[in-house]
Structures are given as structure tokens and as C-alpha cells.
Amino acid sequence: MRIDLHTHSTASDGTDTPAELVRNAAAAGLDVVALTDHDTVGGYAEATRALPSGLTLVTGAELSCRLNGVSLHMLAYLFDPAEPELAAERELVRDDRVPRAQAMVAKLRELDVPITWERVAEIAGDGAVGRPHIATALVELGVVESVSDAFTQDWLADSGRAHVEKHESDPFEAIRLIKGAGGVAVFAHPLAVKRGQCVPESAIGELAAAGLDGIEVDHMDHDEDTRARLRGLAADLGLLTTGSSDYHGSRKTCRLGEHTTDPEVYGEIVRRATGAFPVPGAGG
Numbered sequence: 001m002r003i004d005l006h007t008h009s010t011a012s013d014g015t016d017t018p019a020e021l022v023r024n025a026a027a028a029g030l031d032v033v034a035l036t037d038h039d040t041v042g043g044y045a046e047a048t049r050a051l052p053s054g055l056t057l058v059t060g061a062e063l064s065c066r067l068n069g070v071s072l073h074m075l076a077y078l079f080d081p082a083e084p085e086l087a088a089e090r091e092l093v094r095d096d097r098v099p100r101a102q103a104m105v106a107k108l109r110e111l112d113v114p115i116t117w118e119r120v121a122e123i124a125g126d127g128a129v130g131r132p133h134i135a136t137a138l139v140e141l142g143v144v145e146s147v148s149d150a151f152t153q154d155w156l157a158d159s160g161r162a163h164v165e166k167h168e169s170d171p172f173e174a175i176r177l178i179k180g181a182g183g184v185a186v187f188a189h190p191l192a193v194k195r196g197q198c199v200p201e202s203a204i205g206e207l208a209a210a211g212l213d214g215i216e217v218d219h220m221d222h223d224e225d226t227r228a229r230l231r232g233l234a235a236d237l238g239l240l241t242t243g244s245s246d247y248h249g250s251r252k253t254c255r256l257g258e259h260t261t262d263p264e265v266y267g268e269i270v271r272r273a274t275g276a277f278p279v280p281g282a283g284g
Helices: 018-027 044-050 084-095 097-110 117-124 131-140 171-180 201-209 224-237 263-272
Strands: 003-007 032-035 056-067 070-077 184-187 214-218 240-243
Touching: 003 018, 003 056, 003 070, 003 240, 003 263, 018 032, 018 044, 044 056, 056 084, 056 171, 070 171, 084 097, 084 171, 097 117, 097 131, 117 131, 171 184, 171 201, 184 263, 201 224, 214 224, 224 240, 240 263
Parallel strands: 003 032, 032 056, 184 214, 214 240
Antiparallel strands: 056 070, 070 184
């Protein structure tokens, strides 16, 4: 089985619609794909309707968190999307996205970048607006060559010249909410240092003690030494280890299925979840 447990659609900051994403996942030879848009479940219905036969959909989300001033992301799998506490927290994070993005556009204009909010909103469409949409506008304007080039201290990186803080969940509270909604919690790309500051490894132990189920190990932003360190840490802490593409369509260079999750780990995630079940494709 080929299992990719971290992808994004136009419901957040990917470039594939949910329907395109599941069709592309099947074409890439995947057996299981997780839709984990940022702080939203808005792509579930379309992805489910379009799900090809032979492909299983895992519903999920990537929750924005912050610990001691450091941003981190928590992947939540197979939770009940209607559970009120987790739904309210997702809404709180999403509601902060528009004013935050508008404030970043204003900062960029102060830096003499001729960006407009109207264009950023157009790029985001119906998705949850975020930094990748602003980065795409910067690429269009020729300010940077690629989306990743916009995530530097010159522009949109944490503490960068145009960065603006947003509401982010406490990760310990996020784990509580995910588990309360019957879901499984996996720390996304925990040592992706190229993205900026990461939480110390000691914090992963504290999160594990609070109920964290696993850590994402095989990821494009982890080199081989980092993956080996994380596997050792996971073994010491009794955590599951996952692998995935973090696919964003054309917005990033990673390919669907570039990294995958062991079928036994996937089976354990499904076994632990009580909020939702994987959806088998019916030929949509």
C-alpha cells in the first residue's frame, strides 16, 4: 500500500481542488490519501464525491499552533468534524486569517511592493487565505522567484519584515481537542529548521506525555540525519512515525506520494480513531 497522510487543496493553500487532488492521488498510484487542509474541513464533501474507486480518503486537518512563541503544526486525523469544541477552535483560527493577511499586505506596501489585497484574495479564492497566497502574488510581481523564496526574513518568514502574528492554538490544548473529537494527533514536520525556529526536542516529550500519537518523520524538510534522530526519539517516547508529501499542488515542488506512511502505522491510526472512518472510493 502507498499511503500519503498530508496534502492540501484549494480549501486552504493548495492549487488542486479537492476533486482534482483525489484524482491526482489515484493517478500517482496512491492507495490512501489524507486531506489535511489548514484549520478547515471545507474540502471533505467535494473530495468524497470525487473519490475514485481504489483510493481511500482519510479526513483530517492541519491545525496552527504556537508554543513559547514558536509556531508548529498539528495534524489531526479522523476526528468528528461536527464536535463543537474543536470546531469552535478551528473557526477562531480561520477568522483571524483575513485581517492577518490584510495586515501583511499593508506591510509589504510600506516596503514599496505594489501588491494589492484584491489580488491576494483572488488567488486564495474560497480557500483559507494564508502566507502562500501572498507569496504567490510576490512571485507574480517578480519580487521573488518562487513561493519558498518569499519565506525569508526579508519577507514572510516568522519575524520577517512583513510577518504578522495570528491566533494559534496551544498545542497541548489542540491535542486535548483532537482526542476529545475522537481523532489522532501527529506533530507535522517537527524539525523542519529551514522553515524557521522549531520547538526543542524536549517539548516533543512533553507533548507525548499529553497524548500526542505520533510525529511526521519522512518529510521533504527533514534530511536523513534529522529523520534518524526523530525515529530514535519516537522509539524512546512510544510515538508513531508517519511519512507524507505535504503536497500543495503547483505551489510547492513536492509530489504526491513523495514520502509515504508504513501500512502498519496507518492501521494503528485507524484503530485509535473513534471520530470518523476512512472513506473508500466508490468510483467518483
